[in-house]
Amino acid sequence: MPEPPHRRRAHASSSDLERYAGLFAERTRVMRSSAMRDLMAVTARPEVISLAGGLPDTSTFPPQTFAAQMTRIAQESAAEALQYGPTEGFRETVDCIVQVMGAEGMLPDPEDVIVTTGGQQAIDLICKTLVDPGDAVICEAPTYPGAIPVFCSYQADTIQIECDAEGMRIDELEDTLERLEIEGRRPKFIYSVPTFQNPAGVTMSLERRRRLVELARARELLVVEDNPYGLLRFGGEALPPLYQLDGGDFVIYIGTFSKILSPGIRLGWAVTPPPVMEKVVLGKQASDLCTSTLTQYFVREHFAGGRWREYVDSVAEIYRERRDAMLAALERYFPPQASWTEPEGGLFVWATLPPYIDTSDLLAKALREDVAFVPGQAAYVDGRGRNSMRLNFSAGGEEEIREGIRRIGKTIAEQVELYGALTGETPEVAPRSQSRPSDAENVVPFRKAEGA
Numbered sequence: 001m002p003e004p005p006h007r008r009r010a011h012a013s014s015s016d017l018e019r020y021a022g023l024f025a026e027r028t029r030v031m032r033s034s035a036m037r038d039l040m041a042v043t044a045r046p047e048v049i050s051l052a053g054g055l056p057d058t059s060t061f062p063p064q065t066f067a068a069q070m071t072r073i074a075q076e077s078a079a080e081a082l083q084y085g086p087t088e089g090f091r092e093t094v095d096c097i098v099q100v101m102g103a104e105g106m107l108p109d110p111e112d113v114i115v116t117t118g119g120q121q122a123i124d125l126i127c128k129t130l131v132d133p134g135d136a137v138i139c140e141a142p143t144y145p146g147a148i149p150v151f152c153s154y155q156a157d158t159i160q161i162e163c164d165a166e167g168m169r170i171d172e173l174e175d176t177l178e179r180l181e182i183e184g185r186r187p188k189f190i191y192s193v194p195t196f197q198n199p200a201g202v203t204m205s206l207e208r209r210r211r212l213v214e215l216a217r218a219r220e221l222l223v224v225e226d227n228p229y230g231l232l233r234f235g236g237e238a239l240p241p242l243y244q245l246d247g248g249d250f251v252i253y254i255g256t257f258s259k260i261l262s263p264g265i266r267l268g269w270a271v272t273p274p275p276v277m278e279k280v281v282l283g284k285q286a287s288d289l290c291t292s293t294l295t296q297y298f299v300r301e302h303f304a305g306g307r308w309r310e311y312v313d314s315v316a317e318i319y320r321e322r323r324d325a326m327l328a329a330l331e332r333y334f335p336p337q338a339s340w341t342e343p344e345g346g347l348f349v350w351a352t353l354p355p356y357i358d359t360s361d362l363l364a365k366a367l368r369e370d371v372a373f374v375p376g377q378a379a380y381v382d383g384r385g386r387n388s389m390r391l392n393f394s395a396g397g398e399e400e401i402r403e404g405i406r407r408i409g410k411t412i413a414e415q416v417e418l419y420g421a422l423t424g425e426t427p428e429v430a431p432r433s434q435s436r437p438s439d440a441e442n443v444v445p446f447r448k449a450e451g452a
């Protein structure tokens, strides 16, 4: 049989690359792949325990409910649901968004909301609207690994401010703003995930939230608050979002249905002041005309049932148990030289290892044990984070989490032993629970990344 005319080559050859290289836009030189996307390809093998993704557990959504909701859409509004929609999104979707934000104490004007194709598109549209090549964008260190490729593709000069157990260090931010002012530069925005941060799992304290908003207002700077995890709280007191403290003058807000309902529906949103919104809408028109009508109908249907919050609370409870399982496993299987955060919500723990361990190298070894995590470097633009890792506890069951951590712990212990053999030092390799029985030792603060 003759080959089909469009059969794809497995890989681009070097002559292919040469043929196209002269056509690539300047920005493609600095484009970066998202570490998580790359890892997803490797971890697709069913035998791999992946603590690498940021996947919510969608198996918690009852299939019968999904079937009934979609059937109702098909029976009652098939033609509309299959049609294009407004660029800003349907008013009914915005009403659902207002409810979600209301649950965290925010009261946005529906006119300030745009429905986007996930929170990811909101980050992209905000950069498209505000960032010219070379512009300064400030974010946390570490920051959401998926934001880095966006900042890079708009050729931003990304400046990262150290995080500790209370979130972004506002004193360091102030120093940076001073330095930029002396250089005659005004950052386009300060990007923060203040609540249950991806990747570090830390939450910005109330005092720092207030100081950040005061700073933004005093200096007339924009803050972009990205808050996918605020409602996934398992402990501690809820803190007001930056958007609430500011009232929406200088804080642009990004939300998403990905972690409270489904990432597959690709529905998120941005709330911005009206002059910014005008440009964001134009940017979105050029990108994709509108967000999926079908999935907006699904959200409308889901919220009409009046039990959206019940579902969020039920998954938060499951994630709390998985977080506990992960923290207990870390205690048992990671060596005493390691430390990690203890998040009160969200999906991630951030672990810091001795400085001589490079987690990118460690990942290659861990994959041989059929387990994966995100190396810390993916959360930095400048090579920091080499001895840290992001661990996800939402995607798999407790048994899988324990086994995954056991395998990573074993790989780390081998590295620690090897280091000892090479240097003559005799590091403690016994897991923390055996070497340090005291409970007081168990609270490990979020430590400054080595080499920072």
Ligand SMILES: Cc1ncc(COP(=O)(O)O)c(C=O)c1O
Binding pocket: 054, 117, 118, 119, 120, 121, 144, 146, 193, 198, 226, 227, 228, 255, 256, 257, 258, 263, 266, 267, 268
């Ligand atoms: C902080 C943060 N922002 C944005 C996103 C993008 O999510 P989505 O595009 O699915 O809404 C994620 C996903 O993990 C995230 O953690």
